[in-house]
Amino acid sequence: MQSRNSLIVSQAVNRGIFTANLSPATKRISMMLGEEDEPQTPQLFTELDELILDNKEQLQWKETARWIEFEEKIEERAERWSKPHVTTLPLHSLFELRTCIERGTLLFDLEANNFKEILEIIVNNEIPTGNQKSVLKEKVMHILLRTHKHHIKTSRMQTMLDLLRGASYANKSASLNSNTTADFTNEISDKPLQEQLKNKFKKQIPEGAEVANVLVGEVNFLEKPFVAFVRLKQAMILGALTEVPLPTRFLFILLGPKTKTMAYHQIGRAIATLLTDELFHIVAFKAKLREDLLAGVDEFLDEVTVLPPGKWDPTLRIAPPKILPSPHKRKSMYSLGSKVHMYKGNQIQHEERYGSNLHVAEDLKRTGKLFGGLVNDIKRKAPWFASDFYDALNLQCLSAVLFIYLASVTNAITFGGILGDATDNMQGVLESFLGTAIAGTIFCLFAGQPLTVLGSTGPVLVFERLLYNISSDYQLDYLEFRLWIGIWTAFFCLVLVATDASYLIQYFTRFTEEGFCTLISFIFIHDAFQKMFNLAKNYPINSDFNIDHVTLDHCLCLPFETENVSSLFNETTETHFKLSTATYNTTPNLESVNWPSLTKQDCLKHGGQLVGQTCDYIPDITLISFILFFGTFVCSMSLKNFKTSRYFPFAVRKLISDFSIILSILIFCGVDILVGVDTPKLIVPSELKPTNPHRGWFVYPFGGNEWWMCLIAIAPALLVTILIFMDQQITALILNRKEHKLKKGAGFHLDLFWIALIMILTSFMGLPWYVSATVISLAHIDSLKMETAKSAPGVEPTFMGVREQRVTGLLVFILIGVSLCLAPILKYIPLPVLFGIFLYMGMSALSSVQFMDRLKLLLTPAKHQPDLIYLRHVPLRRVHLFTLLQILCLVLLWVLKSTVAAIIFPVMLLALVWVRKAMECIFSKHDLSWLDDTMPEKENKVLVDKKAEKAASNNECEDSEYLYLQKGCDINISVN
């Protein structure tokens, strides 16, 4: 026995630093795992039942814990399942379990018809025959056949009923759902009970799973432990043994003398944990000899992680980690015959970081042929065209349509409103709706990436504002000038398509994306506040107002000639009032205008003048506007974040979160109506005609401006081209990232092609220009994500891919077209509410940019800094330096934007690419690879770099350790 026990340790040591050969256990396991041709072993559901005394002092088996992936135990008194947690075991119990397997009865591939038969075989095997022993056998059989009490979760309905009845229970302790079916013998039923058949927990167990039943308990008649491990030849349902009516494959029984309850309990947990282990599980299925099982235990022991006693309270429960070691990797170590420790984190990290770029690169190779990229795109996407329609046959798509419709409508309203404000309603909400509907429908039908949602975006808006200002400054026909710019931009875009220029987007690293996004967000935020301050200027508050003087405050309309008189005397209201009435009385020779009865507008029209303290002030409107503005912002922010709160079921929270913007708009429109103050509202024409009555639905290319203006338009068109190209392709880059697991490929060239064509159309119709809207497109993808449905407690569902199809987008834009008749409703929306949404959009876009995280780092003492992955690899001062440089770039861009050079800001944006390039002189490649993506230099070199990096990372593999936080590391996706 001594020599056998020593096996474990000698193994461990033999594989250590003193010698280097493989241990016999490893060899054995390698052989067992090597038989790859066999079918996959089914998953196991393990249930631990322990022997207890029930209310009537009778022995009974009671389920105390269960495992699929993680452990759930019963909270004894609370009668509920605990949260799933990682099983922690005393090392001790694993050793004891090993001894149990060593000494107990092992029956592999047992054939029997029912539970009783199995038990008889076991008992006969474990207890040698003999007269005295037959009593013992009967006793053991009696114990093993007691009923099993399970804790089965009842529905919410049932719980509520219980609750109502609860008050009448009085002091009587609540009874569990025990098997009180008129079973007087108290013996286990040979058929599953009703409640077991109805158990909803079954849904969480993977298809085809089998059961392992672990029974442990202490009895007073045994002198030494009774141990048996059984694998059935054919898995079968053993009556009411298991919580769920699934076939049992394994049975582990441990009965022993009194006084060691906790020991038995721990051994039970140990075997359950082993059976849950991916490797031991295979060993258990394939074992033919006792040695096989023992080797399995030894290999398990060799891989366990140990927590030191003084630094960890063994009674703490550990929540399941987000990242788990891959079982394939563990298995493959054996098939390779070599034993390396796993450091998965780092490699995944690297794949994620480098993979995304490389993946995109495939779709972006330069063909060298004219329109080669476009042709490739069409060739790639054409075979999927039919499936793009029938893939949409899923209910999820319907909810996606509704969600994206609302998001798009909000976007159209908001941008339409702002655009109308910026261009004196040359393009208003109605144009925004119409344009979105037309452009979106065309794009969704024919584009390369139909998951993209077109929309008005910040950069274009900024440019439109500049364009309108220039047009009015130089008295140009805005729409005609804009048409020419559109035509030229489309032309340049087509040139870019023809030359496969989209391959250049590989130079758009995180640095460029973030610069772009941050600037746009700042513009949003700045604009929202500027609008509000302008509003406050237009509706000034009378801060000198005195309730007591209300009788003295007036605003009178007087004929113009009395100006001098009144201005002389308006210090003393009294005289002024006398005078003004006197004036009125003494000037009957004027035309029969009844001055005091004129409204403000009429008064000014008639050349009258307004005299009085209240004329210049407008009460309430500014204040209510600010309330609406901040209210909408805070409300949409908090509703959006409601998803991560704990209250209400997930579905309700998701609903509220998804509809957050529309809800806040509705709430604050309600507030506005309730207060009843005449706040400035959105201007929407009630018929299908342009918002501005001075324009039509077709813009004529000539007539308004000089003919040479169409050539001058080339210059701004170049700038718009840069803007459109960057905006479109950065979004496309984010959408087509590898983590979205898109299967139908991207279509960078094809997308740009259609953007160009749509641009020509919208320019001619005087509608806004459209490119991909990042936030909404990401939301689109998000609402179409497929995940594995069933998942064991504590296991996160796996992301399977996205429903790639054209139908959702199509329906969304058709719906937007239909909602053109929303105009009568839209005019109730106060402008401050829209500005609030604008602020929200800017803020929420900012919050998803890594740059902001790094900004926060500047304010955070090192001790409190979150455990971000780049902080582990780049010195803090380099991170700060990078951030400071980024701030500098942004400040420069902002200054440029605010000066006369504003119009060339697209070029400046593009200049970020060179700034990033220049940074390579300051930062090492290693630092940049963590703070940013790598830039391609020559394609071969990237691969070499990548390999070198990987090799390096293998050396310093311990660096991949994550601090185990509840939230897990968050890798941010930059979003505009």
Added chain:
Amino acid sequence: MQSRNSLIVSQAVNRGIFTANLSPATKRISMMLGEEDEPQTPQLFTELDELILDNKEQLQWKETARWIEFEEKIEERAERWSKPHVTTLPLHSLFELRTCIERGTLLFDLEANNFKEILEIIVNNEIPTGNQKSVLKEKVMHILLRTHKHHIKTSRMQTMLDLLRGASYANKSASLNSNTTADFTNEISDKPLQEQLKNKFKKQIPEGAEVANVLVGEVNFLEKPFVAFVRLKQAMILGALTEVPLPTRFLFILLGPKTKTMAYHQIGRAIATLLTDELFHIVAFKAKLREDLLAGVDEFLDEVTVLPPGKWDPTLRIAPPKILPSPHKRKSMYSLGSKVHMYKGNQIQHEERYGSNLHVAEDLKRTGKLFGGLVNDIKRKAPWFASDFYDALNLQCLSAVLFIYLASVTNAITFGGILGDATDNMQGVLESFLGTAIAGTIFCLFAGQPLTVLGSTGPVLVFERLLYNISSDYQLDYLEFRLWIGIWTAFFCLVLVATDASYLIQYFTRFTEEGFCTLISFIFIHDAFQKMFNLAKNYPINSDFNIDHVTLDHCLCLPFETENVSSLFNETTETHFKLSTATYNTTPNLESVNWPSLTKQDCLKHGGQLVGQTCDYIPDITLISFILFFGTFVCSMSLKNFKTSRYFPFAVRKLISDFSIILSILIFCGVDILVGVDTPKLIVPSELKPTNPHRGWFVYPFGGNEWWMCLIAIAPALLVTILIFMDQQITALILNRKEHKLKKGAGFHLDLFWIALIMILTSFMGLPWYVSATVISLAHIDSLKMETAKSAPGVEPTFMGVREQRVTGLLVFILIGVSLCLAPILKYIPLPVLFGIFLYMGMSALSSVQFMDRLKLLLTPAKHQPDLIYLRHVPLRRVHLFTLLQILCLVLLWVLKSTVAAIIFPVMLLALVWVRKAMECIFSKHDLSWLDDTMPEKENKVLVDKKAEKAASNNECEDSEYLYLQKGCDINISVN
């Protein structure tokens, strides 16, 4: 060898279910730990250094990890220390370490003069003499004498300098702070370097700690591992070996052949972890034989917790848990000679829950004598009186004074303002200040618990309002009636003191406390909103205002007789305007009042009337008031929560959080001034005279009311007595809880005695009544908490107790007296700001009540429910039932309070005690003990119950497992 290796396993098994004797290792350790008379072993700082190649391809030792309690490793590329984390080890490495100790050189109590001498002894010991071997020896010596590179954190200043210089570094990789002191030989210096002497990390190492140096590395000239473990007879500083210049006691050296870096690294971590362990650490200090050390390793192994490989990524770092097993418990297991597993959590839990009541019970025993309790209190407190003054000699007290002063002033302003509002300024802000100063000073000088801070509280406020309303309804002299109530209340309180009635507070369980607190909070919140709505009613908004009609809107003051005329015509403004001016012109026979020039007040005074649309409306004030109200609330909430944010150093955050209320008041006073609208302000007299001019500083007991009113006052006095008693004693109960570790004892009777005396004084002076203010008193204790100063990374500082003294309180109240001259500043505070603070106080009091947690549970699906301790022990439906009953009680109380029966609501509050008693019919004792505290029945019975409960908890000890969350379980303290 085989037989020795088998020791571990056979031990584990021997102590298991198959046999029951103690293993030899356990016996050995028990004996070693048994020698209790020896002095305490010093704590250890362990440093792991590994052999690496530096930039110049030279071998060098580099510090890679360090331990005090938890592990910190160096993030290689980021050049920073990781967050402290629990060391996780492969089981493997522990076994290998065991073999190392088994085979390597062990030198106990080595005597040597310097590092070189030690190394020579080791090398001579490990490598047998011989010609060939001398080369090897030299090589080993050469390696071991290489310089050691440490990562020493530079100051923030230095980091900023580096950052600025950073830009000029170009691509050059940043160099670590290596020992580049002109040491050409590259050999370790025999004196600590400058940077080591300056290392600030030393502050985090406990006083008197010694060092254990672990050196591991791979070299190419060795064929088998070179292992040595050394304990020095006298700890001494070994030159520049250690990061901090502390004396080294232990040295572990492991050199081995190439290819196994990770293995060496892990063994290094294993020995470091062992040396960090409280038990092994003693073993290491006392070991005399190899077997002692091995037994230590075995015992360590026996206690480790194991994580299964497939369910846990070994590279994850685990943050230090909040609760650690107590080392004393672990040691005591050995001294008892028996081996039980530790389940500390549960017992602490129980002690905390039952202990607090029992602890208080000692001070509250019924003496049976008249004033027996009071005499005992005085006897208990008198010896501390002197120390109550000199214990305050600490800088912490000064900051506490400032903080509590601000909190008290805010409280006085807020309650004074509200009280003034409720009593038509019979008691205003000035009275509040004066009363607080007088009452507080007296109480702090003579009371039993000088940490208590007196203040106006919600319940008293509610009662004062009721009293004032009744007085005005029945036209009583409010102050005189109140004086008699005060006198009677004081009398009843003295009776309560005389009869030791304070012992009854043991019946105030959490249920009663929470009912009380929640009701008060609701009253606060309700009042704040009611005030705001009243304000909105007083300052109505003109929702029909039309900018265009500004010229037609007027409010004119007209003589009264024209009423009929104007009311007939005021539909059409035009005619009205004509008429009114006509009226003015045609009524010269009236007295020479110039009607249009009168202000609103003058107009009404002269019997004129106001005509016009704008007369009834007051612009802007309501809206700005709501902005100020919600603004102040949100601002104070978020500033308060700023403490838990991650930005800025802790001191800054604490400052902002502590001053949150005063800051928000200042900010929104600023906003108010900025907008300039004439919002309603706090009324404060600028001189030291009563706010209401109709009263003086002394209230005469007779004269105002009928003489028999002083007898009728007995009835309300009884109610006030209940209120005062509950409010005072619940606060005292919370303050004197065991978790505050107060050493000078409580003084329940003495406190009540002084409250009664002060009540007589304030009643005569017409000042507010005072009892203990819970929130401020808790803040007081909080700001006086003493904690262990030095703490190892990852270890929470231990709470030592509270600076119990009378000086801080005294100074606070003297300061409040001085600040009576603040009046000119106070009148700038708008009332809505105070209402906002009121709302904040109500909300923040609510948030700390467990009842609110349970309310939230009603809305939370079971899956997302936090892992609250009572949810593990009480079925969810019982928890919900308890919550629902509590809601019912509160609704009933609220209804009562709102009806005519309002005045008896103190009795209703007291009735909660009986409701709680009645609950014992519905809920089991076990459930109530988790949801509430136990109620005393007979003192003996409590003890018996407690023991039974404890015994039960030992049986189900696994129930004490906590889910390991970053935040840790929060046990809420209910606070009003």
